[in-house]
Amino acid sequence: MKAVLDHVGIAVRDLPAALAFYRDALGLEIEAPEDVASQRVRAHVIPVGASSLELLEATAPDSPIARYVEKNGPGLHHITLRVDDILAALAQLKARGIRLIDETPRPGAEGSTIAFVHPSATHGVLVELKQSSVVSLRSSAGSRQSQVERYALGDLELISVCDGFFRLDGGSMFGTVPKPLWSKVAPPDDRNRITLAMRPLIVRGARTMIIDAGLGGKDDAKFHEMYGVDRSRNLDHTLAEAGLTPESIDVVLASHLHFDHAGGFTVRDASGRVRPKFPRAQYVVRRGEWADATHPHARNRASYLSDNYVPLADAGVLQLVDDDQTIMPGVKVRRTGGHTMHHQLIVIESGGKTAAFVADLIPTTAHAPDAWIMGYDLYPMDTLAAKQQFVKEAIAREMLVFFEHDPVVVAGYIREENGKRLVVAGG
Ligand SMILES: [Zn+2]
Numbered sequence: 001m002k003a004v005l006d007h008v009g010i011a012v013r014d015l016p017a018a019l020a021f022y023r024d025a026l027g028l029e030i031e032a033p034e035d036v037a038s039q040r041v042r043a044h045v046i047p048v049g050a051s052s053l054e055l056l057e058a059t060a061p062d063s064p065i066a067r068y069v070e071k072n073g074p075g076l077h078h079i080t081l082r083v084d085d086i087l088a089a090l091a092q093l094k095a096r097g098i099r100l101i102d103e104t105p106r107p108g109a110e111g112s113t114i115a116f117v118h119p120s121a122t123h124g125v126l127v128e129l130k131q132s133s134v135v136s137l138r139s140s141a142g143s144r145q146s147q148v149e150r151y152a153l154g155d156l157e158l159i160s161v162c163d164g165f166f167r168l169d170g171g172s173m174f175g176t177v178p179k180p181l182w183s184k185v186a187p188p189d190d191r192n193r194i195t196l197a198m199r200p201l202i203v204r205g206a207r208t209m210i211i212d213a214g215l216g217g218k219d220d221a222k223f224h225e226m227y228g229v230d231r232s233r234n235l236d237h238t239l240a241e242a243g244l245t246p247e248s249i250d251v252v253l254a255s256h257l258h259f260d261h262a263g264g265f266t267v268r269d270a271s272g273r274v275r276p277k278f279p280r281a282q283y284v285v286r287r288g289e290w291a292d293a294t295h296p297h298a299r300n301r302a303s304y305l306s307d308n309y310v311p312l313a314d315a316g317v318l319q320l321v322d323d324d325q326t327i328m329p330g331v332k333v334r335r336t337g338g339h340t341m342h343h344q345l346i347v348i349e350s351g352g353k354t355a356a357f358v359a360d361l362i363p364t365t366a367h368a369p370d371a372w373i374m375g376y377d378l379y380p381m382d383t384l385a386a387k388q389q390f391v392k393e394a395i396a397r398e399m400l401v402f403f404e405h406d407p408v409v410v411a412g413y414i415r416e417e418n419g420k421r422l423v424v425a426g427g
């Protein structure tokens, strides 16, 4: 079992006195308090590195914290270890005869599930196990198993596939968000890079479509080193796992033409010629994006590699679309701008259900809050407006949202609770 220290809970009798130490004397910052009504507790969270301290204050005389303080005085109340799979963790403990307070997990704060282990089995410390469903990119390294995920959406089948992982500068990925904040959800490597997935989406209906196609295999060792590329399991593997081949694809749809989305549109053959990867497919690209990609400037040149898309025009398989429209039954494109002037998201509707493939509008679940906008975006204020509008609609319509670059979460539902925006993984 892999467990990470999430937080240490400290039962407090006299909050101002506790703040005088933790906030004033130590100089630590304290987040706005959060009430956990079911426990009659108010939690004051103090971030300390990758973990936090939680000052726990009773809000009613019958609160477990009030009873604890009455019996033991203020002090260390519990430690919380975060695990990837709480059911597996509990099964493992049960198998070893460990005494549990909770045999089955129960709901915790912010959509998490929690379970307590009995202090008699833990040498006197109350240990809480927690599995976030509010997902953290932190666990990315260990959880790469879900690279093919299937979802039913009315008459359509959606299959998330994966072209592997790469790394980008964490500061660039989170724009104006300070590192102490983003590094908590996406820990950087020794070169300040964070891990991102490349997850194209297959839509199967009357025809079979792939939206974006990852990085592809045309790049050299220097490029792979610079971007920390790991394509040990790539689009070919995951397509095969989904029971598909490049020949199965009728339509290729581009969110935009950056290399991590369009690189897989083409392959270099044995003779060195670059040709379309999906031999039967029409490739659908927004006209404005095509114009920008074929006329790059100093700011976007590193992202637009012409071998990824110019050969499509040469092969006569390119179809340019001018505006928001239906590409195949149930699949519509909608321009967002922001990331690039003509970046588009894809809305998929069938049987009264809606999903959205948001590409670089919200590249990972960590980008769900309004202000978490990539430094790469050419028009960040347009990203903000498009994101606010989309999120409102996604919540109202219960949209299943696909996060193309999230290293852990393939898809989920955006929620707002107590003024906080979060993503509940699922489908
Ligand atoms: Zn992009």
Ligand SMILES: [Zn+2]
Residues within 6 Å of the ligand: 258, 260, 261, 360, 363, 405
């Ligand atoms: Zn991207």
